[in-house]
Amino acid sequence: MTTFKREAFHICSIDDTARAVLVDGYTFEVEIHEGMKWACGTHKDERGRWHLTDAVTGLLVAGGMRARRECVEYAESEYMRSRMWNYFNNNTELYMAKAEVFQMLVAGTSMSYGEYLVAVNEIAAMKREENRYGEEEPVAEVATETAVVTLEAMKEKGWEDVLVRQRNEGACIWVCGALEAHEEELAEMGFRRGRSKYYGEGWWAKPTMAE
Numbered sequence: 001m002t003t004f005k006r007e008a009f010h011i012c013s014i015d016d017t018a019r020a021v022l023v024d025g026y027t028f029e030v031e032i033h034e035g036m037k038w039a040c041g042t043h044k045d046e047r048g049r050w051h052l053t054d055a056v057t058g059l060l061v062a063g064g065m066r067a068r069r070e071c072v073e074y075a076e077s078e079y080m081r082s083r084m085w086n087y088f089n090n091n092t093e094l095y096m097a098k099a100e101v102f103q104m105l106v107a108g109t110s111m112s113y114g115e116y117l118v119a120v121n122e123i124a125a126m127k128r129e130e131n132r133y134g135e136e137e138p139v140a141e142v143a144t145e146t147a148v149v150t151l152e153a154m155k156e157k158g159w160e161d162v163l164v165r166q167r168n169e170g171a172c173i174w175v176c177g178a179l180e181a182h183e184e185e186l187a188e189m190g191f192r193r194g195r196s197k198y199y200g201e202g203w204w205a206k207p208t209m210a211e
Helices: 068-076 078-090 092-106 113-135 151-156 180-188
Strands: 005-014 017-033 036-044 050-054 060-065 162-165 173-177 192-196 200-205
Touching: 005 036, 005 050, 005 092, 017 068, 017 078, 017 092, 017 113, 036 068, 036 078, 050 068, 060 068, 068 078, 078 092, 092 113, 151 162, 151 173, 180 200
Parallel strands: none
Antiparallel strands: 005 017, 017 036, 036 050, 050 060, 162 173, 173 200, 192 200
């Protein structure tokens, strides 16, 4: 059952200018994927219509609904939960950039719509660059030429209390969790210690196949 919190929250109002506007309404969360929550807000305008807002970016998701419940049902629908998860998963840096610019607006920064777009795109580009060099650094030396490093191969090891993750095909494979007993084997396979902004502390390697 959805839990509402009645409170004022900011929305991102964009026309010729981009600004944060404080509205009275309700906030709530929807689980979209394995414990990942989507923060939402809903408020009623002067004409009595309800609107659904992404509370992190302040951007409108859906509007013109007749009741608060319609907004919640829409947010909880399989369509929207799947859509938001796919967006978060495939456009992480862009989403984070929109959230960052929104916080600038909440803090009182004013900008034109064009400036808003430029700020979002520039921040997203910087985050992608950080991710590229922070997580996609190629392994300089691989200790064994026959090591197979794929998502499936690592999962097949069945290590207890260990998670194996890969954001998309070709991206680095991250192994996180109780790894003390496996560090020597990971190093031999070409894994390195690191920290992922998505998965936290762990070991990573570029996917490879045996010759």
